[in-house]
Structures are given as C-alpha cells and as structure tokens.
Amino acid sequence: MQTADAIVIGAGIVGASCALALTNAGLKVLVLDRGPVAGGTTGAGEGNILVSDKDPGPELTLALRSRDLWFEMQADVGDSFELEAKGGIVVARLDDAPLKAFASKQRSAEVDAIEVGDKELHELEPHLTRDITSGILYPQDSQCQPMLAAAHVLQTVRQRGGEVVTGATVTSIKTVDGKVVGVETSKGSYSSPIVVNATGTWAGEIAQMAGSHLPIAPRKGFILVTAPAPKLIHHKVYDSDYVANVASSDADLQTSTVVEGTRAGTILIGASRERIGFDGRMNVDILRRLAAQATSLFPILRDIQLLRAYRGFRPYAPDHLPVIGEDALVSGLWHSAGHEGAGIGLAPGSAHLITQQITGVTPFMDSTPFSPRRFQVGVA
C-alpha cells in the first residue's frame, strides 16, 4: 500500500490501539515503525491499567473510559493478552488520613475505592506486613500483557485490511501548504492526508520533522523482576507515596513501590522515576531502594532472589498530561503521545478520543486539556 486513509507512526500500544480504532471506523490504515512491534517503551514497562493513582480531572475521566475500552478491545480482538481485573490495594505506611481523603475525592468521580480495615486487608494480602492496618481497595485496577496486546491488536488491523510495515524509519513528514500529504521512510514514501504521531518518547522528533514542536521528554524507570515464587501477592499493592510520585515534577530520583505477582510466578517491583535523559546505565542504588521498599511491605520477599532488572523511558510532557489531538501548526498531523507512566492504561481511551476527532464525531469528553495547542500557540 503506497496510499492510505491514515498513517500511524509507532507500533507500540498507543499506535496499535489507534490503528484499530481508525480501522473499525472504516479507514484504511498503514502502521509504520522503525523497529519491530512493541519494541519501544511498550516492551519495557509493566501492564498496569490503573485508575487508583489518578486525581479527579481529565486524565481520570480518560482512564476510567479507557479501562472499560480495554475490555471492549478484548471482546473485539480475542482473549489473547492476559487482561485481568486484578484489583489494586493502596496502603499508607504512616498516616492513612491523606489516603482516605484522596479516595473519597475519587469516589465522587465514579472510582470504586473501598476502605478496608486491618482484618480484611490481611485476608486480601496475607503476607503484607502487620505494621500496616488499613488500605483502599480499587477493584477496577486491571492489568494486561502489553506486548501481546499490541501484537494481537495489530494482527486484527491486518486482518481487517490495514497494513503494518516494520523496520521503516520515518525520516520526514511531507506537507503542502501547511497540510500533511504523506511521509518519507527508510523503506520508501507513503501518502495520506492524515498522519498520527504515536511515537511515544520520540514524538518530539516527528513533530519537528513537520516543522512543529512538542516538548516530550524521557523519564527513566527501573523495574525489578524476581525469580518465580509460589503465589504470595494477590493484587497490585502500592505504597501511597507512589501516587505522590506519579504526579511530581521533581527531576530527582523517586522510588515508591508497586508490587505484584505475574501469571508466570515472577514478582514485578516497580518503579523508579528519574528525568535524566536517555541514560541507559544501571543504577544499583535505585535497585536497592526498590528492594527495600518492597520487602518492608512484604517481609516474605526478603528471601526471594532478584532475577533481573530492566528499564524503560516513559514519554512525558511538562504538565504530565498526554498529548492527544491535531497539531495546531500543521493540519492533518495528529498526536497521541506523551502518556508517561500510564500509556498502557490510557491507550484505547486515547485511540477512541482521537478517532472521534478525526472522523468528526462529538468526543465522549472534552479533549481541550490534551490538545497539543497548549505547547504550540501563545507560548513564548
């Protein structure tokens, strides 16, 4: 296919979901990626689909809708990516008052947030330290295997007439009179009046190719993986500092624990947040902090062996909101990028929102807070 109704750049979870939504809306879609499917941040994170960590506001509205769309996507594509409404539990180590206040705000925004006391908490998580006596249960929190999800979603796109070309690096965005007409890649050129930039952490580069700009930068994160163990942890369990970290702009290192067991028996412990560019080096101190926090929540993990650690670069925007919508300077160039540490969770919701905008359907929510315009017009 040299011509498409829409070109999606990026075969991560955000690009894949977007390609499926556009295909289902009747467009002939071409997906391009310089690497393989899920070779970017989608293959270097975890699969949390969370509502528990979000303050009431546009991102939470998007997250709630997106969470339901994950299950719709599963019904559409097939049960092939380990989607599970596992539920999350947030606990506070010291003072649980802020946690309870946060939960009550969330409840008013239609989040299920159930206060659990000492006895129930330890029934839900028998190995949780006895020092913690209360928590909030978030039954909507879910998880998936994001690499499999991206692959199966793109497979469905192919079956429905779309095309996926991997190993094709986009090198320029072609425009005529400020309107997109196609892209140039290492594998040839393709034309289309619509180009969706779903290149995550690298979205700024694509914007620049079109003569526009987007301030998306990397925020590095480490995850620990343990050797397989019997089922010790039943939900996603977070320290409440996690919520504070997620929303922070502090460039310094932050770590706060999210502990969860996987189907394969390994336990994932995430995640640190640092803004130090694309610096891939291992940082032993971060691994120590993650381990110390996880073992203080679950002392039984002390004897479990570390299997490996890996890292990825979350795509983040200065205001920590994703960028979803048409470029203010180049018409026909759309962005769905900058989802930071929530790109898996927010992928189908973002796809839905951008497809409604592209096809001229009234969006299910006000999309202005996500508009790229906020970084492109009226800023010095």
Next chain:
Amino acid sequence: MIAVIGAGPAGLSAAATAAERGEKVLLIDSSPRLGGQYWRHLPSNWNDDRSLHYDFSKAQALFDRVLTNPLITRHSNAHVWQAEKNDGVFTLFVVRDGVEEKVIADKVILATGAYDRSIPFPGWTLPGVMTPGAAQAMLKSHGVLVGKRVVVAGTGPFILPVAAGLADSGAEIVGLYEANNPIRWLLNLHGFILNPSKIAEALYYMKKLRKHRISIRFGKSVDSTSKGFATVNGKRVDCDVVAVGWGFVPDLSLAGILGAQLKVDGDGTVVVAVDSHQETSVPGLFAAGESTGIGGSTLSMIEGVIAAGGKGKFARWRAQVFARGLQRVYPVPTNWQAKLNDQTIICRCEEVTLGDICSSVDELGAENGRTAKLFTRAGMGLCQGRVCGRNVSEIVAAKRAEKVHDSERMGGAQRPTAGPISLGELGDGLQKKF
C-alpha cells in the same frame, strides 16, 4: 589492588602471575574450591582425583602458587553480582556466603569462563538428559555417577574426557557419538603441528577409551530421547542417561555490565573483545580464558598470565591457531532445527515450544529473538535465556530466511545482573551505605 574474578585456569594463572610481580590480588570465585570448571574436584581428595584430570600436575602447581602467596587473598563462595566503574576505580558488589560486600579495585581481570551450549531436540528436557558438563561436574565435585548406562554425544573434544571419566568411574558408555566427521581434522593439521602437546592429550583420552572398549561413532547424533532410550540416527539405543553438548557459551555478564565492547566470533559465539594485553575496551578491565573465545585450558592459562602483565604472546598465538582450528573441525551441524517438531520445548524454564515461537513469527510478526521473547516468554525464566536465547534467535531468523544480526547476538549476551542476590540482601545495602 587487582581483583581477579573466577578461579579456573585463567583466573588462577592471572592471580599467581600478578602476585609474583608484587601486586596485591583478591581472587573471587563463586565455587567453594579453586579450579573452575575444568579442575573441579572433591573437597578432600584432590590427590585421589588424578584419574579425572589429564593435566593434574599443572593444576597442582598453580594451586600451590596461589595458596602459598601471601599477596593473594581468596574469597570463595563469593559471587560478583554487580559492578561499576567510576572515576577510574572499579566497585564490585559481591555476595559472599549470602552476605553482600563491596570490593574496590584499580584493575579487574575477568576470568569467568563458559558454560555448555545446549541445543533442543525432542525429549531434551526429560530427567536423565543433561549436558556433558553437568555429568562431569556431578562426578568431579560431588563424586556422583549420573547413571549406569550412558550415551555421550554432541560435538567437540570435550565429549571424550567426559566419556572417559564416566567409564573410569564405573558407568557403561553405551554410545559415544561425535556429530562431525574425523576427516575434518585435516582442517586443523597446522594446529596440531604447532601444538604437539595436543596430540599427546588426544592420545591419552583415546587410550582410556580403548581400555574401556568404547569406540567413537562419527557423523551421528541424538535425534530424540524417551524414557529408557535414545534414538540415534534412527536407531534405538537403550540407556538411562544421555549427555549431549555442543561446545560452550562464554559468560559475559560482568563484561557487559561494565560496558566492555563485545564481538561475534566466527561461529556466532559472542565474546569480549580484547587487545594484545588482554585489555578490554574499558581501561583497566582485562579478560582472560573462555570469555574472550573458546580455546581450552591451555590458552586460558596463557591469557591469564598475559592479563596479569606476564609474557607469552607467541604461546598464545600458537594456542589460538589450535582453537580456531577446533572451531572449523567441530561446527554445530546446521540441521539441528530439522529434528524439532511443534511440540518440542525450546525454552525449558517457561515451557515455550517451537510451535509457540513459530506462531509468534507467523501471526504476531516477531522479527527477532527479542520480540519472540516478549511474545512467548522464551528466555524470561530462571536462566534468563542463557540456555535458549541463541537458539530462539536462530529459529526466528531461519523462519524468516535471514541471518541473526550481530547486534542481536551481542544484545542477547548482555545481562543486567551477573548472579543471584536476595531482595533482603539487596535492600540491606542501603543501610550499609555502599
């Protein structure tokens, strides 16, 4: 101070040489005793072990030099799990007898050796099927004979001592199968001419085999195994243990963590790149032994000496010629994939089959070993792809009628941690203010 990691032939030579040149040396090894893979031995009776070791006197001499030199400190049961280099100084994080310690060194010599290469075939994950290295290790370090009726197969000179050692200890070798043809030895004639001692070594093992009436069957390999027998080139051979090995894979974890340049050897094996002094691309970081290329214990010892500042460049060249000759004589047959079927397990930790890997390529568009891993979990288990990683890459490449890229081979050899550490020990490091 010089830290030498690994106490096999290369590490022992490096430690002895460096100490004799007046340097302070810390010799770190994860095993309880000196010797590495090759000179593995039982706790007490190294002296009664002679029969299991061809060059016993060389080993004994090295042990003596290391044990009696006051400049050498030894840490056994000590595993370097992580390493850093900052401001020209190396920091090694070592788990010794379960407790983590920090070691500071100005120079590090990696002598971390290699492990057996496995290639899957139907039945290779059954109990009783193992690598020759495992069979030999049971014997050398635990005095345990793995079975009564043993098939030894694969390729390379290493299967001969394993068969001889097992026979000496009372096992019946019901078959010794070398996949390659002896005519290929012509490819290494110059290696033998330059290294006549290798002829003596080969004859030593031949004589032992003859004594036990074991003959080598050439051009044959194990097709599959089932409980109680193996099928070799279509024929049933009754046995209770099958030991199959296809050469070695260097352990490059620490080299990779410290950022040393790796390279792909002629036969696809990834090794650490070193200069004529055995120094890697990271100044002050040296490598010797199997991690720089599979070459056997003689070459390992020479490299250890050079890495520690000693002489031996001509001897090294001679031994390298022999080692390269061996690569030509004993290639892994390219048809190994033809023996597999869709149900054959490729990744044993995660029980991923050939069928799973093929559908990740056909249906999900996996293009290389890494994506196949993300889609199937092959290589995500306990061994972290040490056993299956290379095989998965080669299966995916063959399916796509491509060759495995060097960058993928090198990426596959990188491991973010070089060994086990418990989460408790890891977290406690915060208090220790490492």
